[in-house]
Amino acid sequence: MSTDDTTTETGESASNCGAATTSESACGASGSSDSSPSCGASESTEERVGSTVDDFDADPGKLTAVGLGPGEPEGMTERATAALGDAEHIVGYTTYIDLIPDDVTDDAEEIYDTPMCGEVSRTEEAVDRALAGNDVAIVGSGDPNVYALAGLALEIVESKGATASALDFEVVPGVPAAQSCGARLGAPLVNDSVSVSLSDHLTPMPEIESRLHAVAGEGFTIAIYNPWSRKRRENFRKACEILLAHRDEDTPVGIVHGASRDDEEVEITTLGELESYGETDLVDMTTTVVVGNEDTYVFDGRMVTPRGYETKYDY
Ligand SMILES: C[S@@+](CC[C@H](N)C(=O)[O-])C[C@H]1O[C@@H](n2cnc3c(N)ncnc32)[C@H](O)[C@@H]1O
Structure with missing residues (x-):
């Protein structure tokens, strides 16, 4: 985690980019499934929620917030490992993604990690990918309920006019710091x-x-x-x-x-x-x-x- 002066609540650098500008994206509002960087939040420098549930045609996938624990692979719960194994897309801050052993993420179709983007645009990216029909895990260190993104994910789902039930939203706990x-x-x-x-x-x-x-x-x-x-x-x-x-x-x-x-x-x-x-x-x-x-x-x-x-x- 950075000690940079721009670090935010999650220890990340403050966002200066839109969700889909730094990584390829398979998410798509209104049926788009290419790697266009227009997925998720807008490309503007502001962190704000863009698309709504009506922009997506697909049957929603599953959205899971997964806590990785403190950092060592042995510190991850079996449930977290299984949830990551089941995920088609894994979304997270690069530092956290790097904590996950390669064999756990081998089956994922896409890993979307952002070293520079903020937590709002990245969380929206995860929500949009799930609304577009993908099974998505959004990851963080420790537990998703402790100064982390589980609450933000639900707030964004709500702000898009979607429901937690439609996304089969689940929180997989991790060992908090x-x-x-x-x-x-x-x-x-x-x-x-x-x-x-x-x-x-x-x-x-x-x-x-x-x-x-x-x-x-x-x-x-x-x-x-x-x-x-x-x-x-x-x-x-x-x-x-x-x-x-x-x-x-x-x-x-x-x-x-x-x-x-x-x-x-x-x-x-x-x-x-x-x-x-x-x-x-x-x-x-x-x-x-x-x-x-x-x-x-x-x-x-x-x-x-x-x-x-x-x-x-x-x-
Ligand atoms: C935004 S909070 C995330 C907390 C995390 N969700 C949890 O459950 O532990 C980030 C803070 O957690 C603490 N933290 C996270 N990982 C740590 C670790 N491996 N060792 C010590 N403190 C840690 C630090 O205080 C750090 O500033």
Whole structure:
């Protein structure tokens, strides 16, 4: 995932192209089945939904949002592997497509990956291909329900006047980053926990700040997604300040960069030290930060958040 200043909520570069301008397309509104780049969203630089359900003559295919998990092939569920094996077209951000083993995608007729296009035009491309009669999988890292494209896909289906049932829309879950990273850190998420994204691409920073105050004040273990980018230095600094207003500076914090990927790095530190990591390679847009609650401690290099058994049982 890029750390570019133009990165968006999904960690991608902001769109400067239409959905079908960077890759061949077999999708076609009104029966077109050539590789014309006019498929999907318009070729303009804006991300907006173009065709509607009435532009398609074919019986719709199936649309599946597939979560790939953290990155390693073994981290994909069997269901995700099967869904990709069944898909005629696979659509996704190039970084995510590259995570899929070749033998899983061998049977796909087309893989549509876009390094530069935005998530709206790419998701529309997936919807249009399904409306044109193809069985389509749209893929993303982790789980499609966690800061990802499952919701956007349904919103676009609705905005086109289509229905989820007609597309037999399905979400195939994947292991979210919080859980993959939690596993690398030991057992930090065993009690009540929440996720907060520091990306202000779609949520204004004041709202993120107020959410962070609320959850830090309530004592949840917090998984922080999208913690840092060059243009979001201030978001990370502000988040550290808010967390320190509610929690002790000795609170254990786990930092996991690239869980299950070649550049994986794991470190356990304290809340007092967290801000200093904002300028290191450890914290970027492929990092998840797990902030312990008041009971979290470090045992033999692992974070532990007790579930509460110790209050009822002797061991
Ligand atoms: C737009 S969110 C996508 C989340 C994804 N749908 C999920 O369920 O994990 C992108 C953020 O997820 C986190 N992330 C994704 N993959 C990661 C990995 N392998 N290791 C650590 N964090 C990861 C990072 O915080 C990144 O900025």
